Every structure is written in C-alpha cells, then in structure tokens.
Amino acid sequence: MATALAWIVLVVPLISGIVLAGWPGEPPHAVTRLLGIGSILISFALSVAVFVGLLGNAADDRSFTSSAFEWISIAGTDVDLSILVDPLSVMMMLIITGVGFLIHLYSAEYMERDRDYRRFFASMNLFVFSMLLLVLAGNFFFLIVGWAFVGLASYLLIGFWYERPAAVAAAKKAFVINVIGDVGLVLAAFLILRELGTLDYGEAFAGASGLGANSGTVLAICLLLFVGAAAKSAQVPLHTWLPDAMEGPTPVSALIHAATMVTAGVYLIVRCHAFFDLSWLAGDIVAVVGAITLLMAATVALQQVDIKRVLAWSTVSQVGYMIMAVGLGAYASGMFMLMAHAFYKAALFLAAGVVIHALHDEQSLDRMGGLRKYLRVAYFGMGAGCLAIAGVPGFAGFFAKDDVLASALNGGAIGVFCWVVGIIGAFLTALYMFRLLFRAFFGPEPAGGYQPAPHPSRWWMSVPVVVLGILSIVGGWLQLPFGWTEISDWLLPVTGEGPAIVEPTHATEVVTIIVSVVMALGGIGLAWWLFGADPERRIRLAAIARGPRAVMDDAWRFDEAYDDVFVEPGREMADVMLTRVEPAGPQGIITGTVAFVRGAARLVRSSQSGMVRAYAFWMVLGIALAGIVAALIAAGGS
Amino acid sequence: MNVPIEAYLMLSLALLALGLVGVMRRRNPLMLLLSVELMLNAGNVSLIGFSRLWDDPSGQVFALVVMVVAAAEVVIGLGLVVAIFRSRTRLDVDEMSSMRG
Amino acid sequence: MNAGAALTLYVMAAVTVAAIVLAVVPLPASARRLPEAIGIAGIVATLAITVTQWGERQVAFNGELRIDRFGLLMTWVIMIAALATLLLGWGEPAAAGRRREFTGLVLAAATGMMLTVMSGDLITLFIGIELLSVSLYILCAMEVARERSLESGLKYLITGSIGTALLVYGFALLYGVTGTTSLAGIATRLDSVGGLASDPLLIAAIVLIVVALGFKASAVPFHMWTPDVYQGAPTPVTAFMGTGTKAAAMGAFLLLFTGATSQASGDWRGLIGALAVATMVVGNVGALLQDNVKRMLAWSSIAQAGYLLIGVAVGTTAGAEALIYYLFAYVAMTLAAFAIVILREREVEDGDQLTAMAGYGRARPWAGVVMTLAMVSLAGFPPFAGFVGKFLLFGSAVDAGMTWLAIVGAVASVISVVYYLRVVIVMWGPPADDRSTVRRLRVPPAVAAVAVTGAVAIVGLAIAAQPMLDVCADAARALIIP
C-alpha cells in the first residue's frame, strides 16, 4: 500500500510536467496553476498518507521496496526500476512535497508576468519528480539518475531567463560542477558494484561490513560518495556554483537552492551511513569539510549586498552544519536540521522574493531600507526566519543547531573542533542575518524613496510566507533537548544504533545551549549596533579591515583560482590542440603523406624527360639493377 | 677450326655493350638504329656460338629469324625517320620530345 | 605433325593477308568496310575454333606450337582485345584514309600475340613477339600527318628494338645453358640437371629475359616509353597496346617462368617480385599528376602490369590462375575506359584531356556510369572484377609466402584510388568551360558496344567469378609441362 502510494507520489509531478511541457502553445494561467500546483498538492497529500500509514506500523516494519520491472540485466548484474519507502525517504518526501507545494503556490503569483509561465511550472514539476526519484530510488543507479535529474532541473531553472548571459553562465557552471559530483557518485557505484556485485541498496548495505572496517575500499567509497554530496550540497571546494545560481527566479532559489536539492548531500550520507559507519576517517573528513564550509561561507555572507546572495551564502553555511553533523555520525541531528532549514530558509527566500517583487527586481541592499512599513508579510516571514536561523531559543533553528552542536561535542577531538567552529558560525550567522534584516526593513528609505511605492503581495505569495514563517517557529518542536526526540526515534530504523552513532547527552546540551544562546544574542546585538541603531555607523566604519573584507567580498577568490588553475589552462590547452596539434598531428598525417606522394610524383614525372636516349639509359640502369638483385638473391639462396 | 665458346661470348658481349653505349650516346636517329642492329647481332653471335657448342641447328635457325626481324625493324625505322625529319634540318632524336612527364 | 591443331593460326594468317592485300588493291566504295568485315569474321572464327579445341594439349610443327588450354584462353583475351580494337577503330576519323592498313596491322599483331601465347619454342615465341611489335610500331605511327603519332612510333621502335635485342640475347644465353630452344626441353633439362640452378649464365639469361619481357609489359624501370607512346598513338591502337600486348607479354612471362623455368624459380621469384614492387609503386605514383586521360591510362597500365607480375612472381599455378583472371578483368576495364575516351575525342578537340571530361557524366549518363565502373574497378573497389582479381593475386602472394608483395600492392592501390577517382569526380562535376557544350555526335554503335560490354563484363566477371576461375585454373594447370 505504502509503495503503491509512493509510486503515485513520484509519477504525478512527472505527468503534469510532461503535460505542461508538451502543451501546444501557452495554456491559460489557470490551467497551468491547476496542473502545476495541483499535482504537487496531490503528491503532498499522498505523502502524508504514506507517512500516516507507516506510523501505523511497528518501528521495524516501516521499510518497503517495490520494483516496477527489471530495467536491465547485464553481465550478471540486475538493476530494477525500484523504490525504497522507509522513514528516511518518507521524511524527505514530506519536506519536498510540503515545502514544494508552498513554493509552487507562491510562484503562481511571482511568475505571473513572465511569458514563460508554463515552462516555469513544467520545470518545477520536473524538479519535484527528480527530487522524489532521488530520495525514493531503491538502488544506486536510480539514485544517480535522480541526482542528475535534479541537476538538470536546477540547470533549467537557474537559466530560466535564458536571454541573460549571467543566468546562462551560472546555469552552465552549476551543471558542470554537478557533473563532477555525478562522476564521484558513479565511481562510487562502480566500486560498490565491483566489490559487492550489486547496486541494490539493501544488498549493498548488508554487504558493506564485509569490506572490513576502515579498509581502503570503504574509505574510497565514502570519499567518492562525498564528492557527489559536496558538489550537490555546495561544500568546499565545490560550492562556487550556488551563489551564482541566484540568477534563477526566487522561488527556484527557495525550493532547489535552499530547501531541498542542496541538502541532497546530507540525505546521501545518511542513506549510505552503512559505509560511513565503517570508516572513521571518512566521517572526520566529511565533518571537517562541513566545518570549514560553514565558517567560510558565513564570513562571505557578511559582505554581500545582494539580498539573495546573502541568503545563498547562508545556505552554504547552514548545509555545512548538516554535513558536519552527519560526518560526525549525528545522522538524526543532521536530518532534523535539514528539515528545520527547509522551513526557515524557504521562509527567508520567499520573503526576500516578496521584497524583490515589490521593488521590481531590485536585489541590492543598498537600494533598500525601512521596508517593514510597506511589506508586513515579508517582514513577518523574514523576521521569523532570521530569529530561527540565528538560533534564538524557541525557534526551529535553535533546536536544530543546538542538537547538531550538542552531538558534536560528543564526537571526539574532531567533534570538539567542529563544536568550536559551529559556535563561531552561530555568532556570524546571527550577525549577517540581522544585518540583512536591519538594512532592508529598518532604517531610512534609500535616497529618493521608492518609485513607485512597493506593492504588497497578494495571497498566493503571502500564504506560503506566513505558513513557512510559522513553521520556522514550531517546526523545531519535534525534537527538543533533554529527551523529546521524535526525529531520532523516527529515523532509528534507518540509522540503527551503533558505536558510530553520535547523540547529544544532557551535559553537552547544557553547555551548548548556554554558549550558543550567548553567541546568537551577541551576534544580533552587534548587528543592531552596526546596522540597526545608527545607519550611518557602517559607513563611518567602512575603512575597517578593508583588505580581509575585500577577500571575503570576493568569496575567498575561489572562482578566480579555479579560472587560473583549471579553466584557463584547459582552454589554452584545447586551443593548442586545435591550432597546433591537430594540424600537425592527425591532419599532418594526411598533409604530410599528400606532400610526400606528390613530391614522389613530381620526381617520377621529371625523370620522364621525353628523350628516348634517356629512356635507354634508364633501361641499362634497370638491367644493372636487375642483375644485382638477381645476384644477391642467388648469393642469398645458395 | 675450333673457336672456344668463351670467344663467341666475349665478342657478343662487346657488341652488346657497344650497342648499348651507342644507343645512349648518339643523337642521330640513324646511328641509333645502327646501334640496335649491333645489339641484335650480338645476340646472333652467341646463338651461333651456342649452336656450335651444342651441335644443334636450332640456334642457327633462330639467328636467321633474328636477321629477318632486324631487317624489318630497320625498314620501319628508316621510314619513320624520313617521315619525321623531313621537315627538319638536324637529325637529333632529342628534339623528339614533345611528349614527356 | 598435327596441322589441324594450328587451325587458328591458319585462319588468322589468312585473314591478315587478305586484309593487307585488300589494303593495296583498289576497292569500290560499297566494299570499303570489307577488310574490317573479314577481320571480324576471322576473329570470330578463331574464337569458335578455340572453343572446339578446348581440351588436352595438342602440338603442331614439332612442338613449335602447342595448343593447350593456356594458349587457347590467352587467345581469347587477345582476340577480344583485337575485336574491340577493330570496333573502336570503326569509323575512326583519324584513320579515315588508312582504315584498311589499320585492320591488316591489327590482325597481324593479334596473330603475333596468339603465336606468342601458343608457342612451344623460344623461336616461335620470338617470332610472335616481333610480329606484334613490328605491327604496332607501324600502327602507332599510322597518323602520318600528326607529328606526335610519328614521334610515338619512332620512340616505340627504338626502345622496342633495344628490348628485342635483349630478348634475343637472353634467349641465346638460355639456349646456351640448356642446349635447346624448346620450352618443354628447357623444362626437362632444368629438371634433370639440378645443378643448373644459380648457374651465372642461367641467371644472366633470366635477368635479360625478365628485362626484355618487362619492357614489353611496361614494367618499371623499362616503362619509360609507355606514356609517350600511349599518348601519341591513335587511341584505338593505344587501347590495343594496353590490352593485347599486355596479355601477350604476360603470357610469355608465364610460359617462360611459371612454365619452362619453374625449376629455377628460386632464381627469379625475388627478381620478378622486385620488378612488380617497383612497377606498382612507380606506375601509380607516376599516374598521379597526369592531366591527359590517355597518358594517365598509360601510367595506369604500367601500375596494372605490376599487379599482374605478382601472379608471375609467386611462381605457382594459383598465381597464374589469378593472373589470367585479372587479365580478363583488366582488359574489360581498360577497353571500357578507352571506349569512353574515344567517344569524347570524336566530340571535342583534345578530347583526351582530363578537362574535356568535365561534366561528361551529366551530358551522357550512361557513358559516365561506364567510365565510373571502369575507374572504380581499376582502383580495386569491390564488388567488381578488378577487386576479385586483386584479391586473388594478393591471395596467391600470401599463399606463396610473399606477403610483402601483397602489402606493397595494397599500399600502391591506395595511391591509385586518387587518380582513378579524379576522373570520376571530374566527369560528374560541373562542365569546365564552353568546351563542355558537347557536340552531340550520334554515338557510334561499335564504340558504345565495346563500352557497354566492358561494363557488363566488369560486373559479370565478379558475379560469375567461379565459372571463370574454373576455366582459368584449367589454363594455369596447362602451363606445367608434365
């Protein structure tokens, strides 16, 4: 029953996407909305049904696989088109379809004036389908397919406004970096296939322990999986595509580049924890990468003036927390944060979208200020989101981040390091988020005021912002410190209980709560001092630390380094191949042979002088040669 | 009189060489034809010699045939020379090279 | 003495004499085609006789002439070439005043060729070769008004005479070594006196014979006369030289080497192989830059001689079989090509230039198809006769452990593709200039017949390769004197 519903959940967005894509001409907006949004609503409703259905089962009876047909059978390996419904995938389904539905609703208004309304919803539906495929896939092959399909949807939506060169370039960058991730994943699959002879989740995870704890093979599998995860989840050093991805429409940023797709890496590691449990080194590497990412991205977020870029870097940073958590073995904490983040980051993005929409595509903080009296809904959404992400007690982000950090403190030396980084990150998070809030919604209006005045959103956009704002508050109450662990309990059948699993204890909870609350409030306070209380102050302080801030502003110059190290040399090498090697080598074989034969032909022609006496001479020479050849043969033969 | 076969061979070889050199060196078409005659007769000399060596008449028959052929060739050659060089003052085969390459 | 066995010779001699006589006696206008008619009738009669004679070997004139399957099949090649030549020369404007001599001389040459391939003795062989040579000297120079024709004739005569002299000398030495002029006798003598192999005198004889026959067959480096003579001679004569002479020379090669001196094959296999290699390479390379189709075909005939020589060099009956098959294919391809050249020559000035062919395929598609078939088959593209022949020749080389010959042949064939296909490109391409406005001559049926028959043979010989090969195998086996 559960699997049948899950198949429908999976297929409905696909069908509506295909119908929309194949619709001849541009359908009326109402039709597009009905198909585009209705399909996601159906999926959400059915996901809830699946969830309720599983709830009714015993905890150890919540995992079902269903195979549609034998997709291929090749050289002894069978790959079925199959799905796996278990607590983890159901949780992801709920997030994807739930948040997805809200954002679709929001898009109905946001994209209203765009001439490619239908194309937008078709792509969004394709995305939801792909994301569902990613989380529902029952084997590594279809995981990779879903993995790539979300990349494709992401590509299509980042480059939605294809006339803009910046959007086109961003889309390509995102795609190519994700292909690098795909390659990691594919290689991991090859390794699993070679070592375990299967691509099926169940068989692979069951056989994982046979590879030996901490063996090189397990480490390689984990690191290759992590390459895929890092590319999709924008972890250092594969993070550079995400900020550029903000070229896409804001709902896209909210759904794909904040709430769902970028957290796929977290999902992947939790899904494949059977491997990660076997290799402490792999886990530590993952955790450290997450920690570095969260800190680095937080510093960059401090400097951004584009409202969406602040949020983008914030996303990188927040996903860093999750990756750190799952790297350390705190799978439930990571998933908890994934869910909470989906709520508050979606709220933030949608609120930012309201602002952008109201200001006619203005995205610069320098052209904002005092918006709270125009855009109450956005102010609510943004405010709730900021409080949540900053980790103010009672809000979703507080509980999630606390859960992660408290677990980290139990994760050994690396865990302590991560904890410290996380705490610093928490401070920075509060600082940059409230910088955004204060600069956009407080203070004076930009010089010259707003022409025309910002218009508030209608209900299509308002409802999702409000709902997500509320979820940013209440969403965290599923897992509270000191014993209320709904998420962990739910995921227990998946993550299992083992020595590698890290969970918070009372002591770490206490320490973490105290320190992180102080940090969060400190950050908010500093933000108020810098940006809220006196808008002139930041201009007066502009000279401070100009150099490091420039580096942060340039996002630590990863792009430039990649250009210098990979892109430009590659391009030059290709040019050398095209202009030098190709003409000299493969073409040279031809031109050289032609020249040689032509030269020989000229020689033959010139020997043909037309004079009969010369011919006689050649004949005599020929006789001599023939004599020599014959003599040699006779000498050799005897 | 018993001439050794080596003598026949030496003579015929000399004639052959002479003919070959003549063909290569002389420009006058008539001299060319003469050189060719020399070479043919070189063959004849060895044929006769071997005929004597093996005491077999067919070599001599062969030589007679060669003579006939030689005569035929000279006749045609002279005719052609006349036809070609009728309009020219110099008898030089090197001028006969309108086709080459 | 079995005089009946030599019936073909009598017939050919009779019609030759008749044609020559008719050339000097005055004839009424109504009988102006009489010499050709007699010639064609004689050839057809000869072909008919050969069919009845197909069987075990008969000898005539004390073995001077041997009528066996080899000679008979080679006679077929030669008579087909002669017949085609007569047809190609039918109504040839250049030969207008001298058609009767033309017919007589072609018949004389054909008789010589037949004599060559049927000969059982060095003397007959020599007479045959000389008969064909002398006739051809005259044929080449027949257009006395055209200086190039005369130049062609004289060049051929001078170089040809040198060849003749060398042949005589070589024969003399061979006679000196073996003491007999009979081919059968030579074979027996070499067989019984094993020590003769690698005798310096024998080697000298072989070298000189190879050189002389190489000259007749246009093998490199004795090929120099070929392009000039082919270009200068009247085109039907060129076609005859390219086919008949080649066949006769190859027949002589087979008789003398694969047949008579096979015991000494260790002495000549490498030599002829080297000759084949040089011929294939230089012939094909030389053809590359030619702008005159006749001259190009001359170079091509040199190159083709190289492939044919593979069949001699291997020294086996399989090689001979392949060679004979390829001769048929080669004759078909060459005649078809020359037929188209002749057609074009009659339509435009300098019709033998490559530029004159430009756009001809569009003007006369059937001619284009025939020429394309000929060129493609000469280049060795499957599934045509040229390919089957090359396949058999290369196969015989590999079988005989001379794979290098096949490899060189393959490489040389690649080069040949360039110039053969150039003709195809030009023919189907755009017309070059005003010359392209074809003087729409009524196509002479005789020429068209040769062209189409050649084209049909190119395809037919490939499809019906097996029956043809059976015949060739019989002929090749007849070479070996029991």
Next chain:
Amino acid sequence: MPWVSLLILVPLAAAVVLGVLPARERRAARGVALIGSLATLAISIIVVALFDRDMAVMQQVDHLDWIPAAGVSWDVGVDGISLWLVLLTTVIFTLGTIAACQRLPERRGPAFLALIMLAQAALLGLFTAGDLILFYVFWEFMLIPFALLIWNWGGDDRRGTGMIFVVYTMAGSLLMLVAIIATALTAMDATGELSFLIRDMQGVAFGEATSTLLLAGFLIAFAIKIPLWPFHGWLPRAYSQAPIVVTILLAAVMSKAGVYGLLRIGVPVFPEGIGNLLIPVAILALIGIVYGSLLAWRAPTMRLLVGYSSVAHLGFIVLGIIVIDRMAAQGAVLQMINHGIVAAAAFAVVMMISRGTGTGDMDRLGGLAKGAPRLAVAFLFVTMAALALPGSNAFVGEFFILGGVFDQYAWMAVIAMLGVIYAAVYMLRMYQGTMNGPVRGVTDDGRAAEMGARDAIILVPLILMMVWIALWPGSLVGATRASTDLALAPAQVAEGRPVEQIGVLPARAAMTPATDPAERP
C-alpha cells in the same frame, strides 16, 4: 523468405531504379526512395521479430557460394551484435531519406537518393556479413556512394575532402584485405579447408604471435574507420563538407562500422592477440576521449563540435570492447545504438539551425530559443543525451561500459571520466551558445529555425527512441547478451580471466588443436 538478403537487395534494387530515372522525375524519385526505405525498414522489423534472443551464433543465415574455389560466399545473417545495428541503419536511413526528400537537391535529385539507397545496402551488408570477404566488399563499397555524395553535393572543399575520406579509409582497409587473406590461409593450415566464414575462423588457435600480427592488420582498418585517435584526420573534413543529410548518415551509421568490426572479427577471431594490443588500443581510445572532448570544446562550428565529440564517444565504445569485459562489451553494443541515435539527432538539429539561420558558425549564433522554443526543447533532449546525463539512453551505455572497464582497469575508467565532464562543457557550449543568451545572427529571433512538422517527423522518432532505451534498456540488451558473451569468451580465456567473469565457455576454442606457426613448414 531470405529476409536478411532481402534487407540488402531491396535498397539495392531501389538504387538501381532511382539510378535510371531521369533527373526531372523528382516526384517519382521521392516515391521510389520512400517506398524503398520503408520496405527495408519493414524487413528489418521482420528480422527483429524473428530473432531468437537466446541464440548466440548467427541466425537467419542465407548462404550461397560465390567463389567456392577461393572459399568466398554470400553469407549473411544476424546475431545479437548486429541485430540492433541493422534496425538502427534502416531507421536512420528512413529518416535520412525523408529528410533528403523534403529538400531534394536541385541538381539530379534522383541520383542523390539512389546513392543514399546504395549506401544503405552497403551498410546493411556490412552489418550482416558472415564472410570476411563479403564484409570487406561492403566495407569498401560503401565508400563509393558516400564519396559521390560528397563530391556532387558537398561544401566548397568537397573534392579534396571526398578524396581524403576515400583514400585514407582505403589505406587501412586494403591492408585489412591482406590480413583477411592471411587469416584465411593460416586458418586453412589448422582446419584443412579454405573458408572466409567468420564462424569457421572462430576457435582456430593461431598462436599468440600470428594472432597479434593479423589482428594488427585488421586494427589499422578499424582504427581509421572508427576513427581512433590519431587516425581521425578525415572526420572533421568529411563531416563538415558532406551534405548535412549525408553527415547524419555518416555519423549515425557508418561510424559504427569500425567498432562493429572490432567486436565481430577482432575480438572473437583473434583472442590470443588481444592481450598484446589491449593496452595500446585502450590508451589511444583514452587519448581520443580527452582529445576529442577538448577539440569539441573549442570547435568553431557546430558540425565540427559534434564531429569531434563523436571521436570522444567512439573512444568510449572502443574502450568497452577492447577491455574484454562482458558488462563493458554489452554496454558498448548498446552504446553503438545510442550514439547512432544521438548523433543523428544532433546533426539533425544542426541541420535545422543552419538552414534557419544560414550559418553553422558558433560565434555568429545566439538566443534562438526565443523564436524557436520547440526546437529548443528538442535540442535540450539531444544535448542531455549527448552529454550522457544519467537517466538518458546514452548514460546507460556509458555507465555499463565504464563499469566494466572499472572492473578490469580502474585507472582507465577514471581517465575516461574526464571525457564525461568535458562532454557537459562542450555540449552545453553548443546548446547555450545557439539557443540562449541575447539573440544573435538572425533578424527573426530564430523563427526560421523553429521545428515545424516536417522537421518533427525526423527528430521526434529519434527522441522517442532515446526515451525508449532510457526507460527500458533491458529490452535491447536482452537480445545482445548471448552473442556478446560468445564473442568475448575466447579472449577472456586467453587472458586468463576468472571463470565467473566468463559468460559461456568457448567449447570450440578449447577443442581445436593449436598449431604453432613456427612448427608449420
């Protein structure tokens, strides 16, 4: 009915009819060509329907002696390796014929169609030939129609291009002819019977040295035809200069001849030689993957881009065959089909864009999606298939090729992955460069390039096939399994691969006594 023979004879007959049609009979020519190609397609579907999936050896064989004395015969049939290639050929040629009929050249239209039919006959013959000489006949013969198509209807540099195309290819294949002869004669020493039938040669133990040498002779021909780096010199010229319909046929179908030969002849007939040539060939294939990708990245025109990408893609297929792994080889067989479909579609898109804008120059195009949204969608499909996006048909093949390669030589798979990444770069360059960004190079937003019904007839079937294979590759692979396993098994045994990797044990290879060439007189 001798369906397989009919497969070759029907297009041949159509070609003859078209050949004798006068140039002005354009309507009749279209009819004959369409009927001819559709009839061929129908026959190929019958062949597929009659195919027995569990049979490893050639089936539906038509055998007729041609030159028995030389061991040559007309021997055609299908097996798992050739089955889908046959269907690919008939489908692509049908679409190509439709495309050609839509825009028949002004000059001598019937001849154009006749040559296409001739090329189809040759390719179908090639893919079904069971006799080496017959294989060679078709291998060479196909050059003539293709060359004539290039010469008569090609671009500005058509003469030189066609000549290089023919001569370069022949340079390899004439050496192959020598190798074919040598193979048959060597086999005759072992079997006592002169035969050019591939199945008679399979299982003959040539000895390692001889086997290597003979295989090398074949490989030269295959390498040029595939083309394997650095023998691809003819490809950019031919693909650029041929009429675009012909380029579609070249890229989609003819480019499979070389890899097909490798799997049909190279691997099964010379199992002992593979080991010595495996690494060199694989390295050339790897270089080709990277090199082709780099050149495609910087190629100035769309045709060159797709052309160079073909070099890279065929590198993958070669790799899949040469590593002697069942999974890789089956992936390679599947990928031949995939590449055929994708390359045809890619060049069809190039055709539409070039026709609508008058240029194929990447620097002069941009933003066409605005005026041609339907083409943009179709092109996107093609792009994703061409860069082997997971979930596309091409990915299936690539995944199993590289999976198998990884099994045997992990480093090769890792290097080959570079090509996967570059594929994204260059294919997106082509898609975005023409479809996205500000409108360039056209005055009508690219409306002239928009996919109309006539274009859809060509493109949509190709896309449907891509979807079909992506959704259910098992339907194809099921038929190829037995034959591929059989082709590979002797080489796997010779290579000393673990028994569990081998699909079928080669009974004949084990039984035929090995004759050492050194022992022969």
